[in-house]
Amino acid sequence: xxxxxxxxxxxxxxxxxxxxxxxxxxxxxxxxxxxxxxxxxxxxxxxxxxxxxxxxxxxxxxxxxxxxxxxxxxxxxxxxxxxxxxxxxxxxxxxxxxxxxxxxxxx
Amino acid sequence: xxxxxxxxxxxxxxxxxxxxxxxxxxxxxxxxxxxxxxxxxxxxxxxxxxxxxxxxxxxxxxxxxxxxxxxxxxxxxxxxxxxxxxxxxxxxxxxxxxxxxxxxxxxxxxxxxxxxxxxxxxxxxxxxxxxxxxxxxxxxxxxxxxxxxxxxxxxxxxxxxxxxxxxxxxxxxxxxxxxxxxxxxxxxxxxxxxxxxxxxxxxxxxxxxxxxxxxxxxxxxxxxxxxxxxxxxxxxxxxxxxxxxxxxxxxxxxxxxxxxxxxxxxxxxxxxxxxxxxxxxxxxxxxxxxxxxxxxxxxxxxxxxxxxxxxxxxxxxxxxxxxxxxxxxxxxxxxxxxxxxxxxxxxxxxxxxxxxxxxxxxxxxxxxxxxxxxxxxxxxxxxxxxxxxxxxxxxxxxxxxxxxxxxxxxxxxxxxxxxxxxxxxxxxxxxxxxxxxxxxxxxxxxxxxxxxxxxxxxxxxxxxxxxxxxxxxxxxxxxxxxxxxxxxxxxxxxxxxxxxxxxxxxxxxxxxxxxxxxxxxxxxxxxxxxxxxxxxxxxxxxxxxxxxxxxxxxxxxxxxxxxxxxxxxxxxxxxxxxxxxxxxxxxxxxxxxxxxxxxxxxxxxxxxxxxxxxxxxxxxxxxxxxxxxxxxxxxxxxxxxxxxxxxxxxxxxxxxxxxxxxxxxxxxxxxxxxxxxxxxxxxxxxx
Numbered sequence: 001x002x003x004x005x006x007x008x009x010x011x012x013x014x015x016x017x018x019x020x021x022x023x024x025x026x027x028x029x030x031x032x033x034x035x036x037x038x039x040x041x042x043x044x045x046x047x048x049x050x051x052x053x054x055x056x057x058x059x060x061x062x063x064x065x066x067x068x069x070x071x072x073x074x075x076x077x078x079x080x081x082x083x084x085x086x087x088x089x090x091x092x093x094x095x096x097x098x099x100x101x102x103x104x105x106x107x
Numbered sequence: 108x109x110x111x112x113x114x115x116x117x118x119x120x121x122x123x124x125x126x127x128x129x130x131x132x133x134x135x136x137x138x139x140x141x142x143x144x145x146x147x148x149x150x151x152x153x154x155x156x157x158x159x160x161x162x163x164x165x166x167x168x169x170x171x172x173x174x175x176x177x178x179x180x181x182x183x184x185x186x187x188x189x190x191x192x193x194x195x196x197x198x199x200x201x202x203x204x205x206x207x208x209x210x211x212x213x214x215x216x217x218x219x220x221x222x223x224x225x226x227x228x229x230x231x232x233x234x235x236x237x238x239x240x241x242x243x244x245x246x247x248x249x250x251x252x253x254x255x256x257x258x259x260x261x262x263x264x265x266x267x268x269x270x271x272x273x274x275x276x277x278x279x280x281x282x283x284x285x286x287x288x289x290x291x292x293x294x295x296x297x298x299x300x301x302x303x304x305x306x307x308x309x310x311x312x313x314x315x316x317x318x319x320x321x322x323x324x325x326x327x328x329x330x331x332x333x334x335x336x337x338x339x340x341x342x343x344x345x346x347x348x349x350x351x352x353x354x355x356x357x358x359x360x361x362x363x364x365x366x367x368x369x370x371x372x373x374x375x376x377x378x379x380x381x382x383x384x385x386x387x388x389x390x391x392x393x394x395x396x397x398x399x400x401x402x403x404x405x406x407x408x409x410x411x412x413x414x415x416x417x418x419x420x421x422x423x424x425x426x427x428x429x430x431x432x433x434x435x436x437x438x439x440x441x442x443x444x445x446x447x448x449x450x451x452x453x454x455x456x457x458x459x460x461x462x463x464x465x466x467x468x469x470x471x472x473x474x475x476x477x478x479x480x481x482x483x484x485x486x487x488x489x490x491x492x493x494x495x496x497x498x499x500x501x502x503x504x505x506x507x508x509x510x511x512x513x514x515x516x517x518x519x520x521x522x523x524x525x526x527x528x529x530x531x532x533x534x535x536x537x538x539x540x541x542x543x544x545x546x547x548x549x550x551x552x553x554x555x556x557x558x559x560x561x562x563x564x565x566x567x568x569x570x571x572x573x574x575x576x577x578x579x580x581x582x583x584x585x586x587x588x589x590x591x592x593x594x595x596x597x598x599x600x601x602x603x604x605x606x607x608x609x610x611x612x613x614x615x616x617x618x619x620x621x622x623x624x625x626x627x628x629x630x631x632x633x634x635x636x637x638x639x640x641x642x643x644x645x646x647x648x649x650x651x652x653x654x655x656x657x658x659x660x661x662x663x664x665x666x667x668x669x670x671x672x673x674x675x676x677x678x679x680x681x682x683x684x685x686x687x688x689x690x691x692x693x694x695x696x697x698x699x700x701x702x703x704x705x706x707x708x709x710x711x712x713x714x715x716x717x718x719x720x721x722x723x724x725x726x727x728x729x730x731x732x733x734x735x736x737x738x739x740x741x742x743x744x745x746x747x748x749x750x751x752x753x754x755x756x757x758x759x760x761x762x763x764x765x766x767x768x769x770x771x772x773x774x775x776x777x778x779x780x781x782x783x784x785x786x787x788x789x790x791x792x793x794x
Contacts, residue, residue: 025719032715039708047701051693097781 030077034070041066076103130337131518132385133418134441135403140170142389146396153181157189157203162397164210169404183213190214193226198242201226205249212253224250224259231267236284240271241297244304251308264309268317271301279328292344293351295328299358303365322370325359332376338513339386340379349387352380353398360405370411374511381406381414381439403439412511415444417497419518420478426490426524426576427641431480434470436499436512445510446502448472449479452515457492464488465495489577490524490639524576526583526640530608531571533631533648535561538616549648551633557649563656567613569602569633580607583637588613590622590629590651595668598622602633615653623665624658732783739780742773 044062053059079099147163154160160182167173189196189204196204201223208214227250230243244267251259261267274282274294281294302321306313332340344351363370384403390396406414418435436444449472454465464487470479499512534546544565547557551571561567569588573581586602588611598621602611615622629651636643746769753762 028719029716032712032719036708036712039711040705043701043704043708050701051697052691054690054692 024082027077027081030073030080034073034077037066037070037073041070072103072106075106076100130386131419131422132382132416134385134416134437134439135170135400136441139389139400140172143167143170143172143396143400146391146393153185157185157200157207159393160185161203161206161210162393164207166397166400168210169400179211179213182207183211186211186213190220190223193220193223198227198230198239198246202242202246202249205246205253209249209253220250220254228261231261234270237271237274237281237294237297237301238283240267241301244301244308247308248304259308260310261305261308262310264305265313265317268302268305268313271298271305272317272320274298275324277327279324279326279331291346291351292328292331292342293346293354295324296351296354296356296358299325299355300361303358303361306362307365321362325362325370325372328355329373329376332379334379335383337382337386338379339383340376341383347395348383349390349395349398352383353402356380356402356405359411360409363410372411374412375513377406377412377511378414378513381416385416385439407438407440407442410508412509413438415447415499415501415510415512417449417499417512417516417518422518422520424484424520424522425641426484426488426522431482432520433476434479434481434497435477436479437477443477445506447510447512448500448502450498450500451481451495452498453496454488454520455494455496456489457494464493487577488522489579490522490526490575490581492639493520493522494518495520521638523639523641525642526581526637527574527576528635528644529572529574532569533557533559534568535559535651536566536568536612538564538566538614551635551644551646551648554647555649557631558651559649560652560654561615562654563615563619565615567615567651568610570608570610571602572608573604573635580604581637581640583609583635583640585634585636587634589632589634591632592622592625592629593627594625594665596623596625596665602635615655619655620662622653622655624655624662625665626653626655628652732780732787735776735779735783738776739773742769742776745769746773 041063044059044066048059076099080096143166147166149163154163164182186204186207189200190208193201205223224247227243227246230239231247234240234243244261247259247261274285275298276282276290278290279295280290280292281298282288282290283294299321306318328342331342333343334340341348342351342355346354359370359372381403384399384406387395387399390399415436416439418437420433420435424430424432434449436447436449438444449470451465451468451470453463455463465485468481470481472479495518497516497518498514499516501510501512528551531549531551532546533549535544536542537544544561545559547559549555549557549571559567573583575581582604586604586609588600588602589597590600591597600611600613602609631648631651632645633648634645636645746766749762749765749769753759757765
């Protein structure tokens, strides 16, 4: 039983990996950016856990800016993804340039 | 005697400063002479400059102090050196050398030093500045006085007069040079002296109209005179009131002496100027001292009007001693005044407004001491403070000089006398009923040992009657009753005067808390004092045993009486401030480690990008587009740098300003870059 579950897990992992590599490069860049932002936030949380939240403003600003930029990047990804037909963005602009412009302004 | 005179003089000056309209001015006296010796005699026997030497020697000469033998040798050397070679010295040095020579007479005689004369005459011809005119013209006047040989005169006196007059201004002041628009009253004084010198050196009469214009500017200058409340007049300028006023007075004296027609100056202002200089007191500064004495000497001996000063040796009349009130009238240096009559016009009491106790009383003259005195005072002259108003009438007939005095001199006088104290008694009363429990009569002239006792329900009453020699009720300035406990705690109460008597009632019921609930033996002390009272007293009346209730919990404790009465003046305890404890910060190294850790995800991001094979192929290669693209990326980098600076150093407003500038820049550049990219992609699409 254990062996099968581990094998299942490995199979699952491999299938996910292969599916992921099929995604276009643009989306991978955005994914990496999101991962980078989240990691930065996590390190700040770990620091705060270690030394206490004395300048609480600094902690909040650091974490929330990272989280915010991650969220905006995720939105961008959704809107840019060509496979995402049902989520036809109800934004004002539909072309790629407009979407990127909106992302930049939001950031 | 001198110290006493000096102290009295200082006190009088203070009194003159405090009481506005009424004040006493004393003429120059021996205290001035002894101070002059301190100020003007140099320690090492020689003066720093000829100007200082002249000022010192002139002052000593005016005051009549003969110290010439000590000082003359070194100073004369200096003077002779300058006069022997005038071409190598400045006009100022030659002028002061001649001035000192006039006092010390180092070099005199029949033969006129031709080189000095020629230097001075060249100086007059070439002079452009007021000071050059002053030194050269006055120098020539001094040469004419000291060397009786020749007759020196100014060839073109009228031209010189006009060129000096050209520096004058319409408000009576003078400029120092034609370039500098600054004018000063001090310069006006110098100009008057110079013009007087020109008039006296002129070979023939100068045009009268010029002299009239000079008189007009003198009158204009007097319009700018300033005044203090006590009736003194002065001129003020940046050099200081004493120097400026002295310079003007010197100029006026020289001018009045040089020309034949009279100079009319307002008399009250002359007296005011004299009072100003007398009111200075004894200056500590050598220059102020010289200016004061020189100006007073000019006022004493001049051709327009000589001021006379009324002074009193003592402003206190003692009714018990019955001495006459003495008044002196003299010139500013204390010299004898001409025949005149002094009248006491009014004696206004400070209490009753307007009505005068004495009216138009003529004072008698004592020729030996040269004082006027008032022997007897009327019957209704009581103790207290008065303002005496004196009027002086000068006997015009036999005088060659014109004397001028104040219209009315107001002098504050204090009359003292012995106050009688009657019916002094102290009593203990029962509060409600007011009946007397114990009463003792007091004789306040000697200390007594009255012994009373009271409890907190009773009252203590002290009453007495104070009357002046004329029988009026007297209200003393100070009347205190002091109760002092065995533990040195003291309380002071005021004895109030009303109606016919002075009385104090202490109600112990209300005072229990003030007395800190301390029962026991209290010493009683009475103090009565006043400026008009010759027999002020401080007497220990006796003791009173006070029985007060117990102190409740919340009542104030008596303050700790220090053993040393001066210990209240020692420094107080140091205050240690408590500050908020600063927050505990983590160790520095830990923070630095985490700083490094934060950078790691960014590096990971970049590595991932390169692994993915991200390309920058769309980066334009043509020159125009490349520059705008580079500028765009550079601009974004600059914005990020600005964020870092904002975090580290800058404040919000400078950051926002810089950000707005960068933003506008980025807008243009970015638009260009994107338009290039759009054109490139369009080309691709169409191709």
